[in-house]
Amino acid sequence: MSESIDVAVIGLGPGGEHVAAQLAQAGLTVLGVEKHLVGGECPYYGCIPSKMMIRAADALAEARRVPDLGGSVEVTPDWSTVAKRISDEATDAWNDQVAVDRLLGNGARFARGHGRLAGPGKVVVETADGTEEYDVSRGVVLNVGTKPAVPPVDGLAEVPYWTNRDVVQVTELPESLAVLGGGAIGCEIAQAFARFGVKVTILEVADRILGPEEPEASAVVAEAMAGDGIDVRTGVSIERVDHDPASGFTISLGGEQLTSAQLLVAAGRRTNLSDLGLDTVGLDPDARYLDTDEQLRATDGVWAVGDITGKGLFTHMSMYQAEIAVRSVLGKDGPWADYTAVSRATFTDPEVGSVGLTEAQAREAGLRVATGSYELPTSSRGWIHKTGNHGVIKVVADADRGVLVGGTTVGPSGGEMIGFIATAVHAAVPVAKLRTMHYAYPTFWRAIENAVNDLGI
Numbered sequence: 001m002s003e004s005i006d007v008a009v010i011g012l013g014p015g016g017e018h019v020a021a022q023l024a025q026a027g028l029t030v031l032g033v034e035k036h037l038v039g040g041e042c043p044y045y046g047c048i049p050s051k052m053m054i055r056a057a058d059a060l061a062e063a064r065r066v067p068d069l070g071g072s073v074e075v076t077p078d079w080s081t082v083a084k085r086i087s088d089e090a091t092d093a094w095n096d097q098v099a100v101d102r103l104l105g106n107g108a109r110f111a112r113g114h115g116r117l118a119g120p121g122k123v124v125v126e127t128a129d130g131t132e133e134y135d136v137s138r139g140v141v142l143n144v145g146t147k148p149a150v151p152p153v154d155g156l157a158e159v160p161y162w163t164n165r166d167v168v169q170v171t172e173l174p175e176s177l178a179v180l181g182g183g184a185i186g187c188e189i190a191q192a193f194a195r196f197g198v199k200v201t202i203l204e205v206a207d208r209i210l211g212p213e214e215p216e217a218s219a220v221v222a223e224a225m226a227g228d229g230i231d232v233r234t235g236v237s238i239e240r241v242d243h244d245p246a247s248g249f250t251i252s253l254g255g256e257q258l259t260s261a262q263l264l265v266a267a268g269r270r271t272n273l274s275d276l277g278l279d280t281v282g283l284d285p286d287a288r289y290l291d292t293d294e295q296l297r298a299t300d301g302v303w304a305v306g307d308i309t310g311k312g313l314f315t316h317m318s319m320y321q322a323e324i325a326v327r328s329v330l331g332k333d334g335p336w337a338d339y340t341a342v343s344r345a346t347f348t349d350p351e352v353g354s355v356g357l358t359e360a361q362a363r364e365a366g367l368r369v370a371t372g373s374y375e376l377p378t379s380s381r382g383w384i385h386k387t388g389n390h391g392v393i394k395v396v397a398d399a400d401r402g403v404l405v406g407g408t409t410v411g412p413s414g415g416e417m418i419g420f421i422a423t424a425v426h427a428a429v430p431v432a433k434l435r436t437m438h439y440a441y442p443t444f445w446r447a448i449e450n451a452v453n454d455l456g457i
């Protein structure tokens with residue numbers, strides 16, 4: 001026997017939770033379906049616990065810089081404070097009762113289980129107590145997110161490697177950690193662990209870490225990582241992985257064998273699109289991402305938000321799209337989705353902020369490209385800052401339109417500095433106008449003026 005509802009939201013990551021709450025508040029009968037924890041990857045296994053680790057690790061690193069600037073300190077790392085904070089403050093020991101109550105308080109209904117499309121206007125949920133069937137009149141919003149991708153390396157599937165889900169629950173640090181993948185997750189966790197005294201090796205198949213960023217950003221972060229004692233290996237080919245409970249992991253790298261107490265796989269993500277019944281509504285069940293229009297519609301009566309849209313695997317993207325999907329479901333007006341000025345911050349030290357197009361992407365797009373850059377240590381603030389002043393600013397302009405189309409801010413506040421360039425790209429502020437601004441002295445972001453002046457247009 002089917003129940004009638006207006007909207008089903010399958011998967012309650014940051015975007016799905018927001019959609020369900022907003023639509024319920026708007027008076028619709030909304031069912032939120034979540035098979036694990038309401039809130040998704042970000043609060044329990046992603047952004048928040050990892051940034052708590054990083055906050056602690058950065059404090060240790062900053063304390064270690066004191067001798068260069070004025071005094072002495074004895075730094076004794078203690079991971080138990082971090083583990084306790086993640087468990088008590090961030091995740092409530094991986095319990096989502098607060099989030100479930102919040103959802104119900106907003107007027108939505110909730111089903112814990114695996115949700116699936118069962119044809120146009122039909123949703124089924126496999127719960128611990130059996131199958132529930134729903135007739136959905138207004139539409140279904142999908143927000144099922146991703147899981148770690150595990151590369152096809154011989155032996156890897158048989159060994160007890162960690163993913164992000166394990167690493168945020170660690171209560172005792174290993175002596176050594178090999179990190180498979182030098183992307184955002186790999187680099188952030190690697191540096192946090194290294195600063196707590198773990199011997200860390202990053203194994204990256206590409207020729208540089210942080211591949212989506214400007215090469216200048218990758219180089220600066222790699223240099224800072226080396227300063228933290230991290231062995232950053234790029235261009236590696238991992239042939240095989242073995243594990244022995246006594247000796248740990250052995251990673252075969254073309255002639256060389258690396259041993260490590262633990263192994264973290266951070267080699268990208270796979271969308272949770274299989275077993276979602278996509279074929280029942282005419283969508284490709286094998287697609288890597290769901291194609292959506294500017295209102296986030298994947299097909300008639302089906303909206304998709306978050307990582308599964310492939311527009312950037314970020315919490316702020318999921319939330320941005322959620323707002324738009326809510327307006328679309330409610331039949332309201334735009335503005336609809338625009339991805340020209342998507343920004344992100346990678347919380348290594350130095351942080352990497354970026355927005356819009358890289359130089360290579362701008363060239364691929366056929367623009368007449370101008371670039372400008374400035375090394376942060378040579379700026380007044382960078383020079384004053386001294387130790388820990390790694391950084392570079394790079395701006396990318398469309399010389400024909402005379403506007404910035406992208407930028408990168410690497411530095412102690414790189415993730416904050418990018419806000420300035422994001423505004424300029426989003427609002428298409430003319431470069432000529434940026435040159436007439438007041439840039440406060442001596443800030444890190446004042447170096448953006450130097451980079452803009454270096455554009456040569």
Ligand SMILES: Cc1cc2nc3c(=O)[nH]c(=O)nc-3n(C[C@H](O)[C@H](O)[C@H](O)COP(=O)(O)OP(=O)(O)OC[C@H]3O[C@@H](n4cnc5c(N)ncnc54)[C@H](O)[C@@H]3O)c2cc1C
Pocket residue numbers: 010011012013014015016033034035036037038039040041042043045046047048050051113114115116143144145146164185272275276305306307308312313314315316317318
């Ligand atoms: C270690 C790490 C650090 C990160 N740091 C940052 C950061 O600093 N900043 C940032 O912006 N982003 C960060 N991210 C990315 C961020 O976590 C995701 O982009 C964010 O969670 C948005 O994902 P989402 O909305 O697509 O859904 P998700 O958060 O992936 O949630 C999807 C939910 O759907 C559920 N689900 C899946 N299939 C079904 C089904 N069939 N039925 C019912 N429920 C289902 C899942 O259980 C899950 O709860 C990080 C990610 C990781 C792993």
Ligand SMILES: NC(=O)c1ccc[n+]([C@@H]2O[C@H](COP(=O)([O-])OP(=O)(O)OC[C@H]3O[C@@H](n4cnc5c(N)ncnc54)[C@H](O)[C@@H]3O)[C@@H](O)[C@H]2O)c1
Pocket residue numbers: 151152153180181182183184185186188203204205206209210211238266267268269312313314344345346347
């Ligand atoms: N601060 C943030 O905003 C933040 C932080 C963490 C994660 N995230 C999001 O999560 C997503 C996933 O992060 P991620 O780091 O897992 O993915 P990623 O795609 O950013 O990086 C994965 C890396 O693994 C490498 N790799 C793949 N196969 C390999 C192999 N066999 N051997 C060695 N290296 C291999 C890739 O070349 C790549 O550099 C990111 O794209 C990002 O959007 C965001």
